[in-house]
Each structure stands twice: as structure tokens, then as C-alpha cells.
Amino acid sequence: MDIAKDALSIRLRDMIIAIETAVSLVGIDDTNHGKRVGYIASSIAQQLGYSREDIEYAFEFGMLHDIGVSTNATHQKLVTEFDWDNAQEHCQIGYDLLKSFSPLAHFALPILYHHTAWQPLKNLDIPQYVALMANLIFLADRIDVLAATHYEHDILLARKDIDNEIVRQQARYFEPTLVDAYLELSKSEAFWIMLQGQHIYRFTWEMAARKTQTHELSLDEIKQLSQIMAYIVDQKSPFTAEHSLRVGELSLYIAKNYGLDEEQCKKIEIAGLLHDLGKLNIPDEILDKPGKLNDDERAIMFHHSYETYEILRHIAGLEDIAQWAAFHHESINGKGYPFHKTALSLSTEARIIAVSDVFQALAQARPYRKGLDVNKIVTILHDMVTEGKLDQSIVHFVEQHQDECYRVAVGSY
The missing domain is CATH 1.10.3210.10 (Hypothetical protein af1432)
Known part of the structure; x- marks a missing residue:
């Protein structure tokens, strides 16, 4: 028997959720950031009529996007500044971590660019799919950062201010069709309520239980x-x-x-x-x-x-x-x-x-x-x-x- 391949195998998505759970601990008092970004990104992808495969990709990418963050200091900068000067450092670390790990290597390049504004990003010599997915996560990430202090108490009152800030930043930072899809989603109270503690946990575990992701790790x-x-x-x-x-x-x-x-x-x-x-x-x-x-x-x-x-x-x-x-x-x-x-x-x-x-x-x-x-x-x-x-x-x-x-x-x- 080949022990490496047959003795133990683990579902890749279970490990992705474990990575998100670990990395989100860096937030100390807020440990759901990756889950929420995964939900927001996959919801926008669904709103745009993306394929099931692309919706699930957006969810997993959202869960993994901050894999390069280890310290509270870096996390604090990323969640308090809309466009922190040193944000690219954790993107580079995330890219370096995943580029040689075959089961997750397809996330490496989008992670490298997930804090790059749309205006320079769209002109880079990278696949259009990579650019669009990277910008989708950037948008979802910034939406969550703007909303984070409002979950559990006044998120339905704050959503209009969040919408306005995203629109204000759109010209430089975000691909227009992604923003349009987000603004349509934002009209739904259910979209925002799902982002609160007990609901986002349930959503994540429901995604974990889906059989569409069958890759197992040796x-x-x-x-x-x-x-x-x-x-x-x-x-x-x-x-x-x-x-x-x-x-x-x-x-x-x-x-x-x-x-x-x-x-x-x-x-x-x-x-x-x-x-x-x-x-x-x-x-x-x-x-x-x-x-x-x-x-x-x-x-x-x-x-x-x-x-x-x-x-x-x-x-x-x-x-x-x-x-x-x-x-x-x-x-x-x-x-x-x-x-x-x-x-x-x-x-x-x-x-x-x-x-x-x-x-x-x-x-x-x-x-x-x-x-x-x-x-x-x-x-x-x-x-x-x-x-x-x-x-x-x-x-x-x-x-x-x-x-x-x-x-x-x-x-x-």
C-alpha cells in the first residue's frame, strides 16, 4: 500500500476552511473576515450569473485571500486604511506561499493582485480572469472593512453609507460591473443579515458540506x-x-x-x-x-x-x-x-x-x-x-x- 496516498486523505475544502479559521484569528476580536469576504465575493459572482465553478472559486479565494497576514499590526492597518501603502507585502507573501502548492496554486496570482486598483490592474499582462477575480476580492474585502463595525447592531442603517463610499472609490479601484452587481445585492436586507456572526458560520459550514468540491489531499x-x-x-x-x-x-x-x-x-x-x-x-x-x-x-x-x-x-x-x-x-x-x-x-x-x-x-x-x-x-x-x-x-x-x-x-x- 502507498501510505502517502492511501492511509489518510483530507478534503481540500476542509483545509481551506481551517486556513481561514487560523488566519482570521489574527483579527483577535473579529475572527470572521475571511468567511465574510468569501460570502460577499461568491454572492456578487452569483448575481452576475457566473458558473457554479466560478462562484465556488470566488468563495474559496475569499477564504484564502489574507493567507499572507500573520501579525495584529498588519491586520489592523488593512482594516483601518482603505488603501494602505504596504498592503502589497501580504499579497506577495500569500503568492509565495501558494505558488508551489499544486492544489491551491491557481489562487496564487490572484492573491498577488488582490489589493491592486482596477485602473492599473486592467492594463497588466495577466489573464483577464485573474484580474477580474482579484478585483472581485478587493471589492468584497473593502465592503467588509467598511461594514465591520456595524455588524450585529446597525448594519441595515449603515449600508447606504457603505454603498456611497464604494461608488466614490469606484473610478480608480473597482471594475464597474462588479460594483453594479454589489449595489443590486445591497438592496436586500438578507444579504447584510447573512454577514452577521451565527449566519456567516452556518453559510461557511454549508459550503464545506457541498459535494461539488471533491479534491482530496494525500x-x-x-x-x-x-x-x-x-x-x-x-x-x-x-x-x-x-x-x-x-x-x-x-x-x-x-x-x-x-x-x-x-x-x-x-x-x-x-x-x-x-x-x-x-x-x-x-x-x-x-x-x-x-x-x-x-x-x-x-x-x-x-x-x-x-x-x-x-x-x-x-x-x-x-x-x-x-x-x-x-x-x-x-x-x-x-x-x-x-x-x-x-x-x-x-x-x-x-x-x-x-x-x-x-x-x-x-x-x-x-x-x-x-x-x-x-x-x-x-x-x-x-x-x-x-x-x-x-x-x-x-x-x-x-x-x-x-x-x-x-x-x-x-x-x-
Whole structure:
């Protein structure tokens, strides 16, 4: 049997929704931006009589358009300025992330241009379809930005002001037929009500359940996409650059040499790559703080592994990976977080990721200290075993292979 192709396959759309859920966490207090852009874009496409394939493309493009955004600072600029001077940076990052990933490569070029105004865009030497779809997402994105502060209370009163601003900006920024279609949609109260919290969630999950999108990802493709998602997380802070990547690699190294089978090794690497997805919802200033966190900050940090679980657990086929990734702060003694799992509930895979996470974090420089040498790291790991936090057998294995583990953890293996 070909393990990479047959042992595990995941629906691509489920992963697209997971990407959107993760990236939208950067919004902190507003975590539905990608969903709403997907809805607005697909609604405009439907209003224009586009094919079912193009409507679904617009939805998925809307969900993915901000894949290049990792920090709260970038997100804040994008949602408070109509045409931010540095907007192209996240477009370039998104393009670079997707251009070599075959299942999503057809979104790369439109993502590159989704903040380019229509007047210069229409004259570029790119396919007309790419230009039109890029501008559709730009329009949907700006509509949502203008509407975001009005959802849940006065959106039906504010829609006329939103219409007027879009019309005012049309000459430079937007293709006219797209704006006309939007203005027709805007007359419907249902269009705006759907954009509110509980309704936009329902719409997204209904789209996820549709059978029109049948592409499934192999285990190797899931790994490649997980590396993309790990990059997004690791770019959130200069002090955690490559942390997820190295935890994945270290977990794989330990798993292979600890005797796990090939499929489990591949899956544990994926779990390691994805373990910190929830940190996208942690404010930049907490992750970058040059000192220990206070009680309030720690309480916020306690959320991140649960957010990882929520992102991953809805993906059919990733149930075990969701748990391994989300349990990386659980302890053998039941005093970890956020689920307070005990030894009986913690698999070998989860225990390996927990050790790998601590080892790599200690080896990496952080705002309040330099990276530690391997002997100090092993001492701390043994202290954590004594405290009932980490698995004794896995820490013993790491000690026996401490130099190799260190080289993997710092990227020099």
C-alpha cells in the first residue's frame, strides 16, 4: 500500500476552511473576515450569473485571500486604511506561499493582485480572469472593512453609507460591473443579515458540506500545506521564527527513533507543524514581551492550544492529529492546560510533541533570554519529569540522543 496516498486523505475544502479559521484569528476580536469576504465575493459572482465553478472559486479565494497576514499590526492597518501603502507585502507573501502548492496554486496570482486598483490592474499582462477575480476580492474585502463595525447592531442603517463610499472609490479601484452587481445585492436586507456572526458560520459550514468540491489531499500534500500554515504562525513573532517547523522536525526525529511506524511518524510531524496555530489569536505584544508574562497575559496565552484544537477538530480524518497538536501543554500529572488531561489520556504521540515543544523553545532565543545549551535543556526536561509534567521515557530517550535532538531543534541537523 502507498501510505502517502492511501492511509489518510483530507478534503481540500476542509483545509481551506481551517486556513481561514487560523488566519482570521489574527483579527483577535473579529475572527470572521475571511468567511465574510468569501460570502460577499461568491454572492456578487452569483448575481452576475457566473458558473457554479466560478462562484465556488470566488468563495474559496475569499477564504484564502489574507493567507499572507500573520501579525495584529498588519491586520489592523488593512482594516483601518482603505488603501494602505504596504498592503502589497501580504499579497506577495500569500503568492509565495501558494505558488508551489499544486492544489491551491491557481489562487496564487490572484492573491498577488488582490489589493491592486482596477485602473492599473486592467492594463497588466495577466489573464483577464485573474484580474477580474482579484478585483472581485478587493471589492468584497473593502465592503467588509467598511461594514465591520456595524455588524450585529446597525448594519441595515449603515449600508447606504457603505454603498456611497464604494461608488466614490469606484473610478480608480473597482471594475464597474462588479460594483453594479454589489449595489443590486445591497438592496436586500438578507444579504447584510447573512454577514452577521451565527449566519456567516452556518453559510461557511454549508459550503464545506457541498459535494461539488471533491479534491482530496494525500498525506504528503497535507504535510506540505501544514508547512505553509506553520510558516504563517512562525512569522507572527521574530522570537518564534521556525518554532513550529522545528517542533515538527524534532517530533519526527524522536518518533522515528522511538519505534513508531511510518504513517504515525508522518502524522506526528504534521501535528508538530500545526501545534501552535492558536497563537495567531494571541496579541503581538504578549508574544514579543521581553520578560515573563503577568497573570492576565498568561490567562490569554492559555487559550492558544484550545484554539488549535478548534481549528483542527472539524477536519474529518485529522481527529487524532488535532488532539496530539492541542495537548502539547497537557501534563502527565493532570495539571497542564487547557483540558487537564491525565496520563491515561495522553498518547505517546502527544507526549512526544510536548517534549519537542519544550526542547525547541528552550533551544531558541526568546525576548527575555538567549537560547540554552543542550545540557541545560536536558536538566530542565528532567526537572519537568520530576514535577510530573513530561513523560520520563521520552525524556530519557532525548537525553540519550541529546546532541542529535539539539541539532534538529536549531535547524543544523
